[in-house]
Amino acid sequence: MNIIAAVDKHWAIGNRGKLLVTIPDDQKLFREETKGKVIVMGRKTLESLPAGQPLAGRKNVVLTRDEAYKVKGCEIFHNLKDAMEFLKQFKSEDIYIIGGAEIYEAFLPYCDTAHITWIDYEYMADTWLPNLDKDPDWEVTADSDEQTYFDLCYEFRRYERTGKKALELGEV
Template structure:
C-alpha cells in the first residue's frame, strides 16, 4: 500500500476538515500517483471532496458509520473488510489518501509514503506521524526545494525497511 499526504513542518495535514495548503504542483503529483488506482479514505476526507468520488479511481471509504452510503463509493467498516474487498488488488495499486485516523489505521500496511513537505507551519488539528523520526521508515528520494507563492516545499518519498513490512491478517493485499 502507498500513503500520500502534504504536511507542514510540524506534520500537520489539515485544519477544520480542509487541507493546510493549496499547491498546484502537489495536486498534480497527487493526481499522477492516484490515477487509475484504488484510493482509500475516511468519511471526513470524502466529505472534504465536496461529497463526490474522485474520478478515474476506485473510491473506498473506511468509516465506522454503518448507515453512511454514497453512490460511486465502496464502503468498509474495518481493515478486515478492506482486505476482503481489495484481495484481488495489487498492494501498490492501493493509495491511502487520508485523513489522520485512516493513516494511523493503515500505515502499518504501507511500504511507501509520498509526502509533500512544506517548510512552514499552519494551524492544524490533524497530523501525520513524523516520518523522519520513525525507525522503520527511511528517505528513498527527495526533490529539490520548490516554491509556490513564497511557500517552499519538496517531494519526499519514504520507504519502509523490508523487515518491517506487514501483511494484514487473512490477506496478502494489505
C-alpha cells in the same frame, strides 16, 4: 501500499476538516500517482473532496462507522478487517491511503512507501500524520529540489520502509 499526503514541518495534515494549503503541483502529483489506482479514505476526507463526491478514474474505498452511509461510486466499509479483505484483490502498489489521520494511522503498518509533500512552514492544525523522519523503520529514498509556490517552500519526498517489514494485507 502507499501513503500520499502533504505535511507541514511538524507533520500536520489538516485543520477543521480541511487541508492546510492547496499547492497546484502537489495536486498534480496526487492526480498522477493515483489515477487508475485504488484510493482509501475516511468519510470526512470523502466529504472534503469537490462536491463531496468520489474522485473519477480511481476505485474509491471509504471507511466509516456510520452503518447507513452510502455514496454512489464508492465501496463503503465499516471496519478495517472488511476493507482489508476487499483490498486483497488489488496489487499492494496500486493502493493509496489518502487520509484522514485515523485512516493513515490504521493503514500505516501495511504501507511500505509514502509520497510526502513536505512544506517548510508551520500551520495552525488539529490533525497530524506520524512523523516518518523520527521512525527508524522509514527513510527518505528520493527527494526533489526545493520548490516554491509564491513565498511557500516545499519538496516532494519519497519514503520507503527499510526497517520492520510492512504487514501483509489480511494480517491484523
